[in-house]
Structures are given as structure tokens and as C-alpha cells.
Amino acid sequence: MADSTEGIGGLKYDKTKRAWPNELNIFFALIAIVLIFEALGQILPYMNGQSMLFDFNTKRDGTILNIARLKIIILQVSIIGIIALGVTQVIISGGIDLSSGPLVGAAAMIVMSFAQTELVNGNPNPKAVFGDWAFDLPVIVPVIVGLSFGAFIGAINGSLIAYTRIPPFIATLGMFLICRGIAQWWTRGQPVSFPTEGYAWLGSGMMPVVWFLMLAVLFHFVLRHTVYGKHTYAIGSNEDAARMSGINVQRHKILVYMIASMLAAFAAIVLSSKNLTAQTGMGQFYELFAIAMAVIGGVSLTGGRGSVVGTVLGAMVFGVIQSGFTYIRLDAFYQLMAMGTIIISAVVLDQWRQKTGKSRS
Amino acid sequence: MRKILIATALTSLMGTTAMAETIGATIARFDDNFLTVMRNGMVEHAEAIDGVTIQVEDAADDVAKQLDQINNFIASGVDAIIVNPVDTSATQAMSDAAEAAGVPLVYINRQPVNLDTLPDNQAMVASNEVESGTLSAIEACKLLRAAGLGVVGAKGYIIMGQLSNQAAIQRTKDVDDVVGMDMCNFITIVDRQTSEWSRDKAQDLMANWISSGEDFDVVFANNDESAIGSIQAMKAAGISMEDVVVVGVDATQDALVAMQAGELDATVFQDAFGQGSGSVDAALALSRGEDVPRKVWIPFKLVTPANMGDFLDKN
Numbered sequence: 001m002a003d004s005t006e007g008i009g010g011l012k013y014d015k016t017k018r019a020w021p022n023e024l025n026i027f028f029a030l031i032a033i034v035l036i037f038e039a040l041g042q043i044l045p046y047m048n049g050q051s052m053l054f055d056f057n058t059k060r061d062g063t064i065l066n067i068a069r070l071k072i073i074i075l076q077v078s079i080i081g082i083i084a085l086g087v088t089q090v091i092i093s094g095g096i097d098l099s100s101g102p103l104v105g106a107a108a109m110i111v112m113s114f115a116q117t118e119l120v121n122g123n124p125n126p127k128a129v130f131g132d133w134a135f136d137l138p139v140i141v142p143v144i145v146g147l148s149f150g151a152f153i154g155a156i157n158g159s160l161i162a163y164t165r166i167p168p169f170i171a172t173l174g175m176f177l178i179c180r181g182i183a184q185w186w187t188r189g190q191p192v193s194f195p196t197e198g199y200a201w202l203g204s205g206m207m208p209v210v211w212f213l214m215l216a217v218l219f220h221f222v223l224r225h226t227v228y229g230k231h232t233y234a235i236g237s238n239e240d241a242a243r244m245s246g247i248n249v250q251r252h253k254i255l256v257y258m259i260a261s262m263l264a265a266f267a268a269i270v271l272s273s274k275n276l277t278a279q280t281g282m283g284q285f286y287e288l289f290a291i292a293m294a295v296i297g298g299v300s301l302t303g304g305r306g307s308v309v310g311t312v313l314g315a316m317v318f319g320v321i322q323s324g325f326t327y328i329r330l331d332a333f334y335q336l337m338a339m340g341t342i343i344i345s346a347v348v349l350d351q352w353r354q355k356t357g358k359s360r361s
Numbered sequence: 362m363r364k365i366l367i368a369t370a371l372t373s374l375m376g377t378t379a380m381a382e383t384i385g386a387t388i389a390r391f392d393d394n395f396l397t398v399m400r401n402g403m404v405e406h407a408e409a410i411d412g413v414t415i416q417v418e419d420a421a422d423d424v425a426k427q428l429d430q431i432n433n434f435i436a437s438g439v440d441a442i443i444v445n446p447v448d449t450s451a452t453q454a455m456s457d458a459a460e461a462a463g464v465p466l467v468y469i470n471r472q473p474v475n476l477d478t479l480p481d482n483q484a485m486v487a488s489n490e491v492e493s494g495t496l497s498a499i500e501a502c503k504l505l506r507a508a509g510l511g512v513v514g515a516k517g518y519i520i521m522g523q524l525s526n527q528a529a530i531q532r533t534k535d536v537d538d539v540v541g542m543d544m545c546n547f548i549t550i551v552d553r554q555t556s557e558w559s560r561d562k563a564q565d566l567m568a569n570w571i572s573s574g575e576d577f578d579v580v581f582a583n584n585d586e587s588a589i590g591s592i593q594a595m596k597a598a599g600i601s602m603e604d605v606v607v608v609g610v611d612a613t614q615d616a617l618v619a620m621q622a623g624e625l626d627a628t629v630f631q632d633a634f635g636q637g638s639g640s641v642d643a644a645l646a647l648s649r650g651e652d653v654p655r656k657v658w659i660p661f662k663l664v665t666p667a668n669m670g671d672f673l674d675k676n
Contacts, residue, residue, distance in 0.1 A: 055574065068572035068598065076565040105392075121621045126614045126674075180392075184419075189397035193615050205597060275560045275590070277615060280392035282561070326569035332524060332555040 022298040025353060026313040029346065030320060037324035044328060052327050069327070071206065073319040078208035079274070081315040082267040083290040084297075085212075085219050086260030088311045091294055092223070093256045094236040094303030095161060095168035100264040100290055102179035103153055104283030107268035109183050111146035112192040112278035115139070115199035127193045129186075139198035143269060150265025151258050153179065158254030176287070183280040193277040203273030211270055212315075215263065220308040232256060236303030293318055296346045317346070381412040384644050385434030386443035387427050389471070391419040393558075394586070395611055395633050396445060399470060402637020403443065413645065424451045431455050435462040441644035442466045449527050450474045456483055465647035469640040470633075471527060476656070484653045486640040490528050492661040493629045494535025494583070497608040500627040500663060501579050502545035504606045510578055511547050517579035518570055519553035520563050520587040529555075532583045532610060551575055556587040563590025571598045578605060585609035585616035585628055592624045612664045612672050620669050630662040630672050 034053065041047045055066040083100045090097045113129035118136055120126065125135070153175060160171040201207070223229035231252050234242040243249045267286075272278040297314025299306025321342060325335050384407060388400050400417060407415035416439075420427035424447050434442050435458060442464055446452050452473035459466035465482040472487055479485070505515045519536055522529030533553065540548045552570065556563035563586065570577070571594065582588035588609030595605060602624045609616055612630035619625040636659050646653050664672050 050573065066572055066574070068568070068574075072565065072568035072572050075568065120618055126618075184391050189391050189394075189400070191394050191615070194618070271561065275564070276593070277560060279394065279560075281390075281559075322565070323569050323572070326552075326554060326566065327573060329552050329554075332521065332553070 023307060023309045023313060025350075026297055026310055026317070029349070030313060030317050033317060033320050033324070033342075037320070037327060040328050047328065050327075052324060069323060071209075073323045074209050074212075074316065075206060076322055077293070077315040077319040078212035079267050079271045080286050080289050080293065080318075081212045081312065082208075082215055082270065083264045083286055084293040084311050084315055085215055085308060086263035087287075087290045088294045088297075088299050088306055088308060089219070089223065089232055089256050090168075090260045091291070091299050091301060092236045092303060092306050093232045093253060094239060095253070095256070096172065096291070096301070097157065097257065097260050098169065098172040098287050099153065099157060099175035099179055100260065100267075101283040101285060101287035102176050102183065103150065103261060103264045104268040104271060104286055105183035105280055106153075106179040106186070107146050107149050107265040108272040108278035108282050109186040109192055109280060110149055111142045111265075111269055112195060112272045113186070114145050115142040115195040115272075116192070117194055117196045120194045125194050127191065129192055136196055139196065139202065142199060143202075146265045146269045147262050150262040150268075153265075154258035154261025155254060157261065158257030161257065162250035162253040180280075183282075186280075189280055191277055191279040195273065195276060199273055200276060201273070203270040203275075208270050208274055211266070213312075215266075216308055216312050223308055228252075228255070233304055236305075238304075289318065292343050296343065296350075298350060317342075381414060382440045382645060382648060383438075384413065384415045384441050384443060384641065385418070385430075385437070385439040386415060386445075386640075387418045387420050387430040387434075388445045389420055389427075389447045390422050394613060395584075395631070396470070398633035399445070399637040402634035403469075403641050404637075406638035406641045410641075410645070413641075415641070420445075420447050422447050424448045427451075428454055428458070431458055431466075435459065435464055439464065440648040443469055443640045443644050445469045446471050446473060448525075456480065459483065465644060467640050467644045467647065470636055479655055482647050484643050484647065484655055484657060486636055486643050486657040486659065488631050488636065488659045488661050490531040491535060493528075493610045493631060494532030494581075495539060496629045496661060496663045497610055497627050498536045498539035498581055499545070500665065501581060501606050501608045502539060502542075502548065504626055505548065505579060506544075508578075508606075513547075515548045515578040516551050516576060517548050517581060518551055518567075518577055518591075520566060520580065520582040520591060521553055521555045522558045522583035522587070524555055526558075529558075529583050536581045548579065551577060556582075556590060558584050558586055560586040560590035560593075563587035564594045567591040567594035568598065571595070571600070580605060580607045582607065582609045585611040585613045585619075585625070588625055588628070589615055589619055592619060596624075612662075612669075614673070617664070617669050617673055620664070620666055623666075626665070628664045630664050632659045632662075635659045 037052045041050050041052055053066055053069060054064055056064050087097055114134055114137055116125055116128060116135055118125060157172055157175055160166060161168045231247050234247060235249055235252060239249060293314040294311045296317050297310030386403055388396055390396060404415055407413045418430045420430060427447050431442055442459055444455055446468060449471045453475045456475055460480045468485040470487050476485055519533055521533050539545050540550060554566050556566050580591050588607050592607055606626045608627040610629045612628045616625055616628050639657055639659055643653050643657055
């Protein structure tokens with residue numbers, strides 16, 4: 001409520017505070033992390049002074065930028081980033097969604113079985129799930145199947161949370177297990193491979209990045225400039241106030257969870273297309289990384305605060321760290337520890353900044 | 362009335378124990394491709410034998426859960442237990458529990474830490490990991506020599522599996538051992554990282570390596586999924602697959618398709634199905650009091666474009 005001057009449930013923002021937006025801090029943190037890696041590249045003896053983002057000497061890509069590195073930094077976080085866009089909305093509305101990772105696994109399995117091609121190198125598809133009718137379907141079929149499955153799971157999540165009033169943590173934890181079960185049951189654990197060319201295009205090359213950025217722009221607009229967005233912030237800031245001011249809180253929550261699950265299902269489509277396979281274990285820890293991206297991006301776990309721009313920057317932080325680890329050839333045994341430390345420090349710094357920021361006003 | 366019911370229940374119970382044999386099996390994880398083929402080998406083989414029923418549980422990578430499952434099997438009176446250990450160093454307690462109850466136990470696919478002290482009615486059915494990494498690494502070395510790199514030297518990357526897994530550690534060590542041999546010491550390992558067995562992570566990992574601009578000639582992957590992921594990333598970056606030797610382990614169907622396309626150069630077939638059916642045979646033999654060697658080895662086989670036809674329908 002501190003962010004609003006008048007009106008209901010934090011609908012209006014104090015213009016003076018937006019002069020120094022939270023997103024700018026995350027952007028600076030991102031640059032600081034890049035600089036740390038660049039410095040390590042100069043200091044560590046075995047790196048031979050190699051740079052992370054630049055390529056002054058060989059200019060392989062025709063510029064001084066290391067284009068390949070810039071591409072992989074964002075490519076490797078795009079798919080979890082798509083999930084994080086949905087998670088952002090759920091957290092802003094005051095909830096949490098733990099089911100997105102297993103939903104990715106389940107949706108990938110289901111979708112891929114409608115996207116299979118009949119002939120592989122001229123031989124019959126060895127991984128066929130259904131009969132002849134399911135081969136070489138137009139790409140729209142698996143996409144619609146996937147999004148419908150996502151919407152269905154999201155509707156269950158949302159209805160449970162809105163009508164039975166069980167905590168979102170529990171409802172989506174249950175759905176976490178159910179979805180992992182569905183993923184394993186669908187083909188009894190067998191992976192599903194060899195999609196049609198049309199389906200393979202969805203996640204080929206830099207397409208995951210295109211989808212991620214397009215969806216980010218879309219949901220940035222939706223959250224900032226539509227009634228849906230304003231209601232989402234209002235419910236997250238103060239649910240009772242939102243209800244009393246006439247927002248249909250229950251219906252809105254269901255909508256938020258449906259959108260989040262559809263985004264996770266879409267991530268599954270892109271992921272399975274990128275890898276040309278669907279496996280039951282896909283999406284492991286994606287829910288946690290998606291939440292971490294949002295939180296690093298300044299989305300408050302208490303609800304009502306955060307933005308899509310922040311989450312995209314949070315995703316970029318992950319991408320830079322992941323690439324940076326490989327760049328400095330950090331031993332795999334230390335990577336998880338370093339990653340965990342960075343996540344915790346980022347949030348601690350953010351909390352500390354929030355406190356000092358508030359006392360200043 | 363109640364007496365009759367109890368009597369029928371008892372006779373039917375005795376009937377089943379007298380005629381049928383039940384096997385309880387616990388698998389480290391259900392969502393692993395290889396273990397799924399192995400599990401299918403178990404189930405299909407057991408169901409094909411008259412009077413044998415098999416119940417398979419998912420330990421979901423949880424050591425404690427797996428021990429509970431074994432104790433539940435013992436409590437429900439199975440004739441033999443098959444364990445695909447989540448953690449090979451946690452098997453002592455499992456062996457103890459089965460031994461105390463007098464139930465035969467067979468470890469499958471992963472070598473238990475207490476292998477040398479297993480009681481007489483316990484055994485292991487597995488393939489020798491030292492073979493797998495070595496077979497594929499030596500094949501890579503041969504291909505590189507044939508390409509004339511033996512003189513000028515070759516650079517390579519290792520994509521490791523899950524670092525908590527014995528097979529990943531062994532297969533990586535196998536590569537190191539091969540590269541350490543006189544015949545193959547022209548190969549330098551530039552970097553080694555983990556993909557946690559996953560195709561997606563291997564793709565990202567390879568794209569990161571490519572972005573460093575370092576030239577390389579060979580990729581040693583601990584498993585085929587990682588090899589395929591690296592191939593996808595190299596193709597996306599416009600690297601010709603004729604210039605890079607890529608070897609994996611497992612001979613999955615996806616890998617053989619990549620081999621048909623000329624992208625994967627060698628892989629190693631681990632007979633998952635054979636391990637599964639072999640474990641059922643060993644379990645039944647032990648439950649009938651027959652002698653079973655402590656280590657039942659199911660051999661690895663090198664798969665190259667020359668002989669891949671033999672393996673297309675195996676995994």
C-alpha cells in the first residue's frame with residue numbers, strides 16, 4: 001500500500017518514486033555480474049585474457065561482440081523465462097505456483113505424441129505413441145492440445161485456491177505430484193521423439209528467444225495497461241480491499257492460474273520442439289528457477305509488487321551466470337553452490353534496498 | 362460364516378504361496394529412459410513365466426524411500442527382491458534387511474558398495490562400467506588418428522552425467538585413462554562440465570563452449586542424450602558434423618537415428634533389457650535355492666555405423 005497514493009488496492013502509483021525504478025537496480029546488478037566475470041577472465045591465468053562478451057582479436061562474427069555468447073545467454077533462459085512470466089503474475093496476485101515444472105514434463109509428453117512424424121530417415125517412427133491417425137498432424141493440433149491441457153490444469157489449481165481456500169503452496173504442490181505422475185503414466189516412462197518439421201520449427205534456432213520476448217512484451221502491456229493487470233496487482237496488495245471494491249476475486253484468481261499454466265504448457269511445447277524429444281523428467285526444478293527469476297527480478301513474494309521487465313532481467317541474470325560459469329570453466333562441483341549463493345545474495349540485497357528506499361520516502 | 366471366510370482366505374493365501382512366486386522390485390527412478398527399458402525387460406520377462414508375478418515400485422531417487430519399499434516387500438512376503446539402488450553406497454542396510462528376513466535379493470545395473478560381502482542368497486546383475494566409457498573413447502581415438510590428427514594433436518570436451526552417479530564418474534575416468542594411453546595422448550581435454558544426463562542442458566553447454574571460439578575435434582559424452590544435445594547445438598552453429606567426432610554411451614533409438622544421419626560416430630550398447638530379464642532369472646534361481654554367481658555380467662557392445670543395424674530394435 002505504500003506504493004499507492006490514492007485509489008484502491010494500489011491501483012495508482014506515486015510518480016515520484018518511479019523516477020528510480022526497481023528494474024534499474026537489477027539492470028545494474030546484471031552489469032556488475034558481467035564485470036565480475038570479465039575481471040575473472042583477465043585475472044585467471046588459464047583464460048589467456050579471453051573476454052566473455054567481446055571478441056577483439058579474432059572477430060569471428062565480424063564484430064567485436066561475441067555474438068554466439070550473447071545468443072546462448074538468453075537462449076538458455078528463454079524457456080524457463082516463459083514460465084517465469086506466468087509465475088510473475090501468480091506471485092503478484094499473492095499466490096505461488098509450484099506445479100509449473102512437472103506441468104512442463106506432462107505437457108511435453110502429451111503434446112509430442114500429437115506431433116510425431118511417420119517416417120524417420122525413411123524408416124517407420126520407432127517411438128510412435130498412437131496409430132497412423134496421429135502422424136504428421138498440422139502443427140496447430142499439438143499446440144492446441146498443449147494449451148488446453150495447460151488451461152485445464154490451471155483451472156483446477158485456480159479453482160482449488162479460489163473456492164476451497166487451501167493455500168496455493170499446498171494446492172500447487174499436489175498438482176506438482178499429479179503432473180509428474182501424468183508425465184510418467186502417459187507412455188509408461190518411455191520418451192517420445194521425432195516430431196514433424198512444422199513442430200520442430202517452433203523451438204528451432206533462436207525461436208525460444210523470439211517467443212519469450214514476444215510474450216514478455218505482451219504481458220508487460222497486459223499487466224500495466226489492462227483491467228486484468230490492475231486487478232492482479234489489487235488482489236495481491238490487499239485481497240479484502242479488492243473484493244470490497246467489487247473485483248470478482250475468485251474468478252480472477254482462476255484466470256491468473258490458467259494463464260500461468262498455459263504459459264508453462266507453451267514452454268513445454270518450445271522445449272520439446274527445441275530438443276526434438278519429450279521425456280518424463282523434463283522440467284525438473286523449472287518451477288524453482290522460474291520463481292527465483294521472478295524474485296531476483298524484484299517480484300515480491302508477499303504479492304502486489306513486481307513487473308515483467310524485472311522478471312526478464314532476472315532471467316538474464318541467470319543466463320549470464322550460467323554462461324559465465326562455463327566461460328571461466330568453473331568446476332561443475334562448485335556451480336550449484338555458487339548459483340545458490342548468488343540467488344540468496346540478490347534477494348537479501350533487494351530486501352535491504354527496499355527498506356532503505358522506504359525509509360527515505 | 363466368519364470361520365469359513367477365514368478358512369477360504371487362508372487356503373487361497375497358501376495356494377498362491379505354494380504355486381506362484383512373487384518378486385518385488387524397486388527402481389531408482391521411473392523417469393529415466395534407460396531404467397525404463399530395463400524395467401520393461403524385467404516386467405515382460407517375469408510375466409512370460411507362468412506363475413510369476415512382479416510388483417515394481419519407484420524409489421524416486423530417494424534412498425530412504427527405497428529402504429522402506431524393501432521392508433514393505435519383506436512384510437508382504439515376496440519370494441525375492443530386485444533392487445536398482447538409488448545410491449550405491451547405501452546398500453548395506455538393504456542387504457541386512459533382506460538377509461535378516463531370509464529373502465533373496467538381487468542388485469541390478471548399479472554395483473553395490475558391499476558387493477564383496479554379499480550373503481549367499483544375494484547377487485548383482487550389471488554391466489561393467491569400465492568397458493563402456495573405454496570402448497567409446499578408444500573408438501573416438503581411432504577415428505581421430507584415421508583423420509590424421511594423431512600427428513598435429515586434437516582437442517576435446519567431456520560432457521559428464523550426473524556427478525552423484527557412479528557411472529558418470531567411471532565413464533569420465535575411462536576417457537581420462539584412454540587419453541592417457543600412448544596411442545591416444547595426442548588428445549587434449551579442453552574442459553569438462555556436467556549436463557546431468559540431459560539433452561537440453563547438453564545443448565546449452567555446447568553452445569556456451571562454441572561461444573568461447575576454441576576449436577575442437579572430439580566430444581566425449583557420458584550418455585547418448587548428452588551427445589545428441591551437443592550435436593544439435595553444433596548443427597545450429599553451422600559446424601559440420603564430419604569435422605567433429607562425437608561419441609556417447611547407451612545406444613538409444615534416438616542415438617541410432619543420429620548415427621544413421623552421420624552425426625554420431627560411436628556409442629556403446631548396454632543391454633538394459635537383458636539386465637532386466639537377467640535379474641528376474643537370478644531372483645527366481647535364488648528363491649529356489651539354486652546357486653547364482655555373485656556377479657552376473659551382461660556385456661557392453663560397441664556400436665558404429667557398420668553394425669548399428671543389429672541394435673535398431675534393441676533399446
